[in-house]
Amino acid sequence: MDWVKLLLNWYLENKRDLPWRRQKDAYAIWISEIMLQQTRVDTVLAYYTRFLERFPTVRDLAQADIDEVLKYWEGLGYYTRAKNMHKAAGEIVRHHQGVFPQTYREVLALPGIGPYTAGAVMSIAYNQPYPAVDGNVLRVMSRLYLLKKDISQPAVKKEVENLVKQAFPAEQACDFTQALIELGALVCLPTAPKCFGCPIRQDCKAFQENLQNALPSKQKKPARKSVIRYIALIQQGDRILMNKRPADGLLGGLWEFPGVEGKNKKEFCEKFKIKYGVDIFPDSHWMDTKHEFTHLIWEMKIYRCRLDPAETIKETRLQWIPLQELNTIAIPTAFQKIKNTLLNTNSSRGRFLT
DNA sequence: AATGCGGGGCG
């Protein structure tokens, strides 16, 4: 296959200088691959170095509190990745003496590691010829071999894995895996691929038939649903009432301004009572904000609320948090605008008073 | 095989 050598040469000349490419530590490679799942390089850059400085080894990660790990993950999304990584670090300490496992079977068995990440770690950290098929590789290979079937079908991914396996150059698994991905990231783009800068266009069947813009074929996702969420801003002095979301599910384990889905203020109060066990009295409408997830849209209506003075907080997920400590707990992006507005309001008032 | 799970950047 002529294209393999051409691709390798192109990669060695054009690869980006990325922090996870500066060493071969399997632990550090693993962290990068988890962060990069469904996440762009530019986004990860801001997190990667900071995370490794705080958790330089698998033991440091295993010993850390999950809440601190989540704080370092704050804003990165898909928070089960952090939870699974923390769990996997514990397994590596207990079952592998703190040394990152070196066989595909053992790597794949770790929580949060699927076929892609296992292949990436095996090939990039250990230079072993295990295919790592992500969205980039699916796109590159579907064009190169003119695979017209929907790439979301598992059978297509299997076929691409086999094609990559056949193509692996001897002793260059590390570079080859990254070369395929790098080509997808820099040249073989989803829309408007830069075919005339592509080192393997002569071997690309899609390019030959001018079908590069029609591939890969992919089914489109259903429309998102929008829901109204009422948020209670409950402040007493310099403390604000926050809720820690359940460990599993959406934004699991992160902190939020307590709220419920609902149609109106009446439902707001009723559902709040059921969910949190306290009566609230919405005083003033404070602000509105919207947050769009991949699969869901929250239209948030935030009200300043009073509690019954005699009310005590029994729900253990609810906790009074001093305003100064709001920046020390993990709060997802959905609530950052509320948090910042709150902190600005209070700090400007404070300055005015002093 | 289908669904839930974040967030940001782009045209």
Add this chain to the structure above:
DNA sequence: CGCCCAGCATT
């Protein structure tokens, strides 16, 4: 505004 991205776990 829709689409896409260095996917995995669960059902």
